[in-house]
Amino acid sequence: MPAELLTFAQLVLNGLALGAAYALVALGFVLVLNATGAVNFAQGDMVMLGGYAAVALARALPVPGLLLLPLVMAAMAGFGLLFSALAWRPFRHRPPIFGLLATVALGLALQEAMNALEGAGPQAGPALLGVGEIRLGPLGLSRASLGILLACLGLGLAQGWLLGRTQFGRRLRASAQDPVTARALGIPVDRLIAVSFMLAAALAGAVGLLLSGPYFVTPTSGTDLILRAYIAVAIGGWGSLRGAVVGALLIALFESVVAGYASSVAATAALYGAVLLLLMVRPSGLFPAPLGRRA
Amino acid sequence: MMRPASLVGLAIALWLLVVLLLGSGYEQRLMALAAGYALMAIGYQLVFGQAGALSLAQGACFAIGAYTAGILGGRLGWPLWAELPAVVLVPAALAGLAHTPVRRLDGHFFALATLGFAVLVRLVAVDAQGLTGGANGLVGVPAFGRGPGAMLVGWSLVGLGAALALWLTRGGNGPALALVRGDADLARASGLDPERIRARGFVLAAGFAGAGGALQAHVLGLVSPDVAEFSVMVGCLAMVVIGGRGSVMGAVLGALLIGHLPEWLRPLGASYRVAYGLGLFACLLVAPAGLIGSLERFWPMRRAARPVAGQRAAPAVATLRIDGVEKSYGGIAVLRDVTLEVRPGEIVGLIGPNGSGKTTLVNLISGLDRPDRGTISLGERRLDRLSPDRIALAGVARSFQTPAPPDGMAPLDLVTAALAAKRGCAGFGAAAELEPLQGRAADLLQRAWSTDIARALALDPAVLLLDEPAAGLDAGERDRLGLLLRALAAEGRGLLVIEHDMGFLMGLVDRVAVLLDGRIALIGTPDAVRADPGVRAAYLGTVPC
Numbered sequence: 001m002p003a004e005l006l007t008f009a010q011l012v013l014n015g016l017a018l019g020a021a022y023a024l025v026a027l028g029f030v031l032v033l034n035a036t037g038a039v040n041f042a043q044g045d046m047v048m049l050g051g052y053a054a055v056a057l058a059r060a061l062p063v064p065g066l067l068l069l070p071l072v073m074a075a076m077a078g079f080g081l082l083f084s085a086l087a088w089r090p091f092r093h094r095p096p097i098f099g100l101l102a103t104v105a106l107g108l109a110l111q112e113a114m115n116a117l118e119g120a121g122p123q124a125g126p127a128l129l130g131v132g133e134i135r136l137g138p139l140g141l142s143r144a145s146l147g148i149l150l151a152c153l154g155l156g157l158a159q160g161w162l163l164g165r166t167q168f169g170r171r172l173r174a175s176a177q178d179p180v181t182a183r184a185l186g187i188p189v190d191r192l193i194a195v196s197f198m199l200a201a202a203l204a205g206a207v208g209l210l211l212s213g214p215y216f217v218t219p220t221s222g223t224d225l226i227l228r229a230y231i232a233v234a235i236g237g238w239g240s241l242r243g244a245v246v247g248a249l250l251i252a253l254f255e256s257v258v259a260g261y262a263s264s265v266a267a268t269a270a271l272y273g274a275v276l277l278l279l280m281v282r283p284s285g286l287f288p289a290p291l292g293r294r295a
Numbered sequence: 296m297m298r299p300a301s302l303v304g305l306a307i308a309l310w311l312l313v314v315l316l317l318g319s320g321y322e323q324r325l326m327a328l329a330a331g332y333a334l335m336a337i338g339y340q341l342v343f344g345q346a347g348a349l350s351l352a353q354g355a356c357f358a359i360g361a362y363t364a365g366i367l368g369g370r371l372g373w374p375l376w377a378e379l380p381a382v383v384l385v386p387a388a389l390a391g392l393a394h395t396p397v398r399r400l401d402g403h404f405f406a407l408a409t410l411g412f413a414v415l416v417r418l419v420a421v422d423a424q425g426l427t428g429g430a431n432g433l434v435g436v437p438a439f440g441r442g443p444g445a446m447l448v449g450w451s452l453v454g455l456g457a458a459l460a461l462w463l464t465r466g467g468n469g470p471a472l473a474l475v476r477g478d479a480d481l482a483r484a485s486g487l488d489p490e491r492i493r494a495r496g497f498v499l500a501a502g503f504a505g506a507g508g509a510l511q512a513h514v515l516g517l518v519s520p521d522v523a524e525f526s527v528m529v530g531c532l533a534m535v536v537i538g539g540r541g542s543v544m545g546a547v548l549g550a551l552l553i554g555h556l557p558e559w560l561r562p563l564g565a566s567y568r569v570a571y572g573l574g575l576f577a578c579l580l581v582a583p584a585g586l587i588g589s590l591e592r593f594w595p596m597r598r599a600a601r602p603v604a605g606q607r608a609a610p611a612v613a614t615l616r617i618d619g620v621e622k623s624y625g626g627i628a629v630l631r632d633v634t635l636e637v638r639p640g641e642i643v644g645l646i647g648p649n650g651s652g653k654t655t656l657v658n659l660i661s662g663l664d665r666p667d668r669g670t671i672s673l674g675e676r677r678l679d680r681l682s683p684d685r686i687a688l689a690g691v692a693r694s695f696q697t698p699a700p701p702d703g704m705a706p707l708d709l710v711t712a713a714l715a716a717k718r719g720c721a722g723f724g725a726a727a728e729l730e731p732l733q734g735r736a737a738d739l740l741q742r743a744w745s746t747d748i749a750r751a752l753a754l755d756p757a758v759l760l761l762d763e764p765a766a767g768l769d770a771g772e773r774d775r776l777g778l779l780l781r782a783l784a785a786e787g788r789g790l791l792v793i794e795h796d797m798g799f800l801m802g803l804v805d806r807v808a809v810l811l812d813g814r815i816a817l818i819g820t821p822d823a824v825r826a827d828p829g830v831r832a833a834y835l836g837t838v839p840c
Binding site for chain 1: 349396401403404407411412525532533536573579580583
């Protein structure tokens with residue numbers, strides 16, 4: 001393989017691992033969005049919290065990250081329940097902007113709380129599958145990236161199965177599409193919404209652990225993630241699961257490749273420039289939700 | 296009696312006076328910095344609080360203002376009088392440029408686009424060393440100094456800005472803006488152009504933010520890249536939410552509180568910012584209308600508007616012509632070669648089974664959607680290429696099948712908004728006085744059967760499109776509606792009425808058009824339509840009449 005092509009393939013591979021992590025954040029965001037119509041701007045901060053949970057657990061229990069993963073996810077699911085009671089229940093009958101601002105406020109409080117507890121410096125979390133690099137022919141893939149890819153694939157498939165193939169998923173989708181009718185049919189809509197917050201938080205916890213190893217965690221590390229997830233969900237068509245995953249992968253590939261050939265500053269500038277261009281051409285994203293108003 | 300906003304304004308003025316006369320240099324400097332935030336927040340009320348667009352670029356415009364001041368006033372040594380227009384115009388022009396390509400975006404897509412703009416501004420601030428000084432920022436900006444001077448200059452600017460913002464949103468603009476942020480489609484049908492109004496709000500807001508940022512640069516004597524951080528935007532959101540969304544005085548109050556919060560919470564040490572986040576959350580929880588809005592809830596209600604009959608001048612009459620209109624969605628033809636006329640003073644009924652294309656036809660006439668082929672015109676004027684708001688102002692108004700007034704909007708405000716639009720209100724700036732509009736709106740509400748018909752009548756239309764106006768009415772109410780519709784026709788207006796209630800419709804209309812599978816199957820007098828065997832079989836046969 002010529003060297004040029006090899007570099008490109010390596011950049012794509014790195015981008016895929018990062019994109020998988022972005023996709024999980026975006027999936028958690030879309031899960032809550034679809035269940036409640038609410039925009040959870042604290043999803044990134046939940047990832048950050050999950051990262052610190054992983055750091056703390058790894059201090060107490062020196063076992064491989066793979067064993068800590070369910071623990072972190074369970075703890076974050078509990079936090080998700082608390083979060084839904086604070087950021088969703090009191091605001092469900094108000095215009096959506098209030099719920100959005102409430103998640104911004106709580107996310108801010110979370111960031112500052114971790115800043116006060118752990119300081120602003122980066123902390124390293126546990127590695128999922130050990131450290132080092134695996135050779136795939138001429139390409140290299142770090143064990144951390146491999147772990148992220150595998151875990152994201154597994155969690156993504158599990159979420160797809162849960163939403164698409166189970167009675168629980170059908171009820172969840174029904175109550176998201178039409179909460180009033182769902183309630184009339186005896187579906188416990190409020191409980192399902194609380195569960196979707198728990199799932200979203202558990203996903204965030206998983207990402208937090210996955211990223212805390214190779215990329216470290218700081219109190220503000222959620223901010224970049226939520227911006228990426230927000231872009232992914234918006235260009236993916238605001239509410240489409242498939243669109244969110246595709247959007248997240250596109251963003252990460254774009255960033256990885258542009259950063260590889262130019263600089264990370266150029267990558268950020270190009271990313272937002274490209275998003276603006278995309279929105280000009282397709283004002284409702286790549287996979288727009290079928291909209292219609294019965295006038 | 297004084298309104299809460301005026302009382303709060305008085306309290307703020309007293310607070311400023313005390314700090315000016317008795318405060319330390321440090322306290323006066325804090326006040327001068329708060330003035331910069333206040334200008335940013337007042338501007339943000341225009342785009343977010345009033346026009347209802349969630350812009351995430353207000354912090355970035357603040358930064359542009361600060362850097363403009365730093366470059367022009369600091370590095371190039373421009374005098375203040377030359378710099379002042381620039382710090383307002385540069386951010387406004389950049390915001391206008393950034394907004395033009397994304398003006399069609401709504402809701403979260405708009406928020407994302409403005410966020411993209413903000414990220415690009417931050418990149419320039421941090422990385423364009425030559426222009427912005429990069430991580431070092433810009434130093435040597437002429438400082439107003441520590442004394443009362445900076446505070447006086449800052450709060451004079453706030454006073455000017457507040458007066459300008461109040462003027463921009465006065466009179467009929469208020470209800471019109473409430474309608475734009477409540478329901479964009481309903482606003483369009485009422486003759487308002489939400490895209491243009493949001494664009495104006497965005498550019499105006501950028502100008503205010505620029506002045507605020509420049510003020511900060513001159514108070515600090517430097518520009519640091521921190522000014523472009525997203526926390527400035529979050530602070531701006533917090534100011535308008537805590538102060539009271541939409542209120543100029545609320546923005547000033549919010550800016551004063553947020554500006555002083557670090558000082559007041561200093562005893563908490565490093566964790567004060569946790570309290571800031573939680574305090575913002577608590578405010579959203581217990582006082583969602585903000586401090587000003589919460590005060591207003593406990594204030595005596597305003598005097599009810601007294602109906603004032605408008606001069607019933609004859610409306611401009613014209614014939615609505617629909618000629619060969621076709622429309623399909625995703626390959627399925629919904630309307631095929633529809634040709635129909637509604638003449639002045641005529642009531643035309645439009646009937647057809649569910650799914651035959653009735654509402655689609657009304658949507659095409661009112662501009663919510665465009666026909667694939669064919670023309671629609673009112674008199675000599677082509678309508679099929681106009682936007683919904685132009686069509687509404689040109690003389691074709693519509694009512695909606697399931698009218699739902701936007702959250703928290705009173706019927707009187709809804710009708711007032713349409714009246715203001717008819718008088719050329721553009722959301723910001725010159726507008727008709729509120730009280731005469733409200734009197735006229737109260738009169739229309741008294742006359743019309745429903746709020747939505749009153750809203751349509753406020754546009755003084757030559758042609759009125761009514762989508763199932765009798766749905767859900769009892770016999771007595773239907774009679775009253777029938778009388779109203781006949782009276783409107785007698786004024787020379789043409790009416791196109793979609794209705795399923797055959798008894799009501801057949802007794803009302805001059806002609807009936809029958810729509811079957813997207814085609815006009817028959818047009819004729821009620822008797823002729825009743826007698827037609829095809830129509831009976833397809834449609835009337837299922838209704839006992």
